[in-house]
Amino acid sequence: MENIDPDIPQPVEADATNPVSADAVPPVTKENEPRVVLTDADAKDGLAKCARCGATEIALNVATGMLRCGFCRFEWTADNAMEAFNLNGDISGLTGIVVGSGSSDIVPTTEEVLTFKCSACGAEVVIDTNHSTQARCHWCRNTLSMNQQVDNGAVPDMILPFSVEKSTAVERIAKFVGKRKFFAHPTFRAEFNAENVMGVYLPYMVVDINAHARLSGQGEHQTRSYTVKVGDKDQTRYDADLYDVVREFDMHVNDLTVESSSDRIDQNTSQNSNNIINTIMPFDVENSVRYDSNYLAGFTSERRDSNLDQLSPIAHTQAEDVARHRVNSTLTFYDRGVRWSEEEVDVRGQRWVSAYLPVWLYSYQQRKSNGKTFLHYVAVNARTGETMGSVPLHQSKLLLVSGIVQLVGTVVGLVLVAVGI
Ligand SMILES: [Zn+2]
Numbered sequence: 300m301e302n303i304d305p306d307i308p309q310p311v312e313a314d315a316t317n318p319v320s321a322d323a324v325p326p327v328t329k330e331n332e333p334r335v336v337l338t339d340a341d342a343k344d345g346l347a348k349c350a351r352c353g354a355t356e357i358a359l360n361v362a363t364g365m366l367r368c369g370f371c372r373f374e375w376t377a378d379n380a381m382e383a384f385n386l387n388g389d390i391s392g393l394t395g396i397v398v399g400s401g402s403s404d405i406v407p408t409t410e411e412v413l414t415f416k417c418s419a420c421g422a423e424v425v426i427d428t429n430h431s432t433q434a435r436c437h438w439c440r441n442t443l444s445m446n447q448q449v450d451n452g453a454v455p456d457m458i459l460p461f462s463v464e465k466s467t468a469v470e471r472i473a474k475f476v477g478k479r480k481f482f483a484h485p486t487f488r489a490e491f492n493a494e495n496v497m498g499v500y501l502p503y504m505v506v507d508i509n510a511h512a513r514l515s516g517q518g519e520h521q522t523r524s525y526t527v528k529v530g531d532k533d534q535t536r537y538d539a540d541l542y543d544v545v546r547e548f549d550m551h552v553n554d555l556t557v558e559s560s561s562d563r564i565d566q567n568t569s570q571n572s573n574n575i576i577n578t579i580m581p582f583d584v585e586n587s588v589r590y591d592s593n594y595l596a597g598f599t600s601e602r603r604d605s606n607l608d609q610l611s612p613i614a615h616t617q618a619e620d621v622a623r624h625r626v627n628s629t630l631t632f633y634d635r636g637v638r639w640s641e642e643e644v645d646v647r648g649q650r651w652v653s654a655y656l657p658v659w660l661y662s663y664q665q666r667k668s669n670g671k672t673f674l675h676y677v678a679v680n681a682r683t684g685e686t687m688g689s690v691p692l693h694q695s696k697l698l699l700v701s702g703i704v705q706l707v708g709t710v711v712g713l714v715l716v717a718v719g720i
């Protein structure tokens with residue numbers, strides 16, 4: 300029997316009580332033509348000098364989160380990126396596609412090696428953007444930085460500086476491995492040295508989505524349950540009413556993070572462990588600052604190599620998950636569940652910004668007896684300290700222990716039988 304859905308579709312967000320009607324949405328000028336926010340408008344390449352003493356020896360002071368001059372200890376910070384580029388604006392008014400200039404499509408032919416003229420001594424210095432966006436002049440030893448975006452993904456729109464110090468990360472990793480030491484492979488145990496941890500900025504896209512979602516399907520509400528005898532066994536049966544269920548609402552997804560390194564999007568679980576980085580999320584991306592390559596000094600970084608085209612479907616799938624999750628609290632009446640037959644998430648606006656997010660990594664390349672290698676690693680979120688990882692296991696020890704557990708189980712079973720339970 301079909302019934303009327305007893306719940307009035309409820310908006311799931313406070314700011315969704317006045318749904319935007321279709322004609323209130325301003326038309327997108329050209330179809331899917333992204334509007335670009337210039338995030339490197341006043342960025343300068345070359346010598347970035349300390350404002351107090353003019354030195355170029357500049358690095359992040361993790362303890363304060365500020366850039367520090369290596370000579371006079373003067374400290375300062377880059378502007379908050381969200382404020383500088385007005386990226387935390389109202390998501391409900393977002394239409395079409397907005398992208399930071401550092402998130403534009405990567406041009407494959409773009410040079411990975413850039414030549415700079417040192418503005419201190421005039422020498423020509425080469426920066427390999429594949430590995431770094433900084434280099435030292437070999438004549439005058441000044442540090443040259445590249446802050447302007449080239450179309451190869453080496454310079455993102457913003458960067459979230461490290462705030463967990465290396466010593467803390469080393470402790471976390473040692474503790475994580477320590478707990479698993481008993482089962483760890485002896486070679487791993489022998490070679491383990493938490494001091495080998497490296498700080499790396501990983502490339503992500505941070506996405507805001509303004510969407511309208513409509514889910515429809517059928518839900519069951521139980522009216523009665525009873526037992527029947529089938530042969531000599533009791534079976535529980537139930538009666539339920541069937542309802543058509545529809546939920547329709549506006550949704551505003553803020554700061555969804557999507558990884559933009561194709562290596563980690565296409566996880567190959569035969570060569571490395573599951574995506575551990577996802578388990579140390581989230582990052583407080585709202586505290587990101589404008590990209591300044593001085594934040595990279597002493598750390599390594601990976602380049603973004605995926606474009607919006609590849610990443611949009613991933614973000615939209617995540618938005619659908621968010622939609623499904625958000626309506627759950629409005630479905631308590633359907634105690635036997637709801638099966639959605641249609642799920643539409645109409646993305647009305649999206650805003651994409653590329654970011655570097657900080658991670659401490661301890662990696663271990665396991666050489667297996669078949670000659671293949673497997674990459675294990677322990678990762679620490681360098682903002683929250685959240686730690687997760689994988690260690691190579693000592694199979695024979697694992698088998699021995701599970702054998703003992705089984706043996707103990709068998710013995711207990713025998714004892715129970717013996718005393719007649
Ligand atoms: Zn200085």
Ligand SMILES: [Zn+2]
Pocket residue numbers: 417418419420421422436437438439440441
């Ligand atoms: Zn020079």
